[in-house]
Amino acid sequence: MKSHTITLTINGESHIVTVRSADTLLYIVRGRLGLTGAKPGCLNGDCGACTVNVDGWPMKSCLxxxxxxxxxxxxxxxGLKETPIQMAFVENFAFQCxxxxxxxxxxxxxLIEQHPDADDQTIKEWLESNICRCTGYIEIEKAVKSVLKRGAHLKAPME
Incomplete structure (x- = not known):
């Protein structure tokens, strides 16, 4: 299989890596660069555990x-250090395992960056792309709404 040497800009840092044509971003980020926050879940784009942001938009890195x-x-x-949404997840108990x-x-x-005026329907639609089997989505919705309400997304990271 053919290899390519490419430059990836991840979390503001450039990384020169040699990849195979079939290597997923998830594989390179976790296995080659040691950034293990994106998780392998279903590996077919259903669960969202591998979500990263690409040019400001969510992308399932397994795809x-x-x-x-x-x-x-x-x-x-x-690359998200103490951003408002991270703090809101903690404050609203928006996680289980x-x-x-x-x-x-x-x-x-x-979602917050692309839709700073997101309504309930927009929030629900965006959350449909990720699956959690440990909890309901109510706390996650509350976390998003708390950031939108405070306008905290306008100043990141939190101080």
Whole structure:
């Protein structure tokens, strides 16, 4: 299989990596770069545990090839340091076992950035892309709403 040497910009840092054409972004981020916040779940795009942000939008990294990420800004959970949505997840107990939490936080971070005036329907639609089997989504919705209400997304990270 053919290899490519590409530059990935992840969490603001450039990484030169040699990847195979079939390597997923999830595989490279976790296995080669040691950023293990994005989790392998279903590996077919259903669960959202592997969600990262690509150019500000949520992307399931198990579905994206690493070569597709070249030239884009990729943010993993490790790149969100004390952002308002992370604090809101803690304040609202928006997690149980925690396995899916990084993917939810990444998705919610994008939601808040892309839709700072999101209504209940928009929030519900965005949360449909991630699955949690340990809890309901009420606490996660409360976390998103608390950030939107405070306008805290306008100033990140929290001080």
């Amino acid at each position: 994206m090839l690493a070569v597709e990420a070249a030239g884009k800004e990729v943010t993993t959970i490790e 925690g396995y899916c939490t990084p993917g939810f936080i990444m998705n919610c971070h994008s």
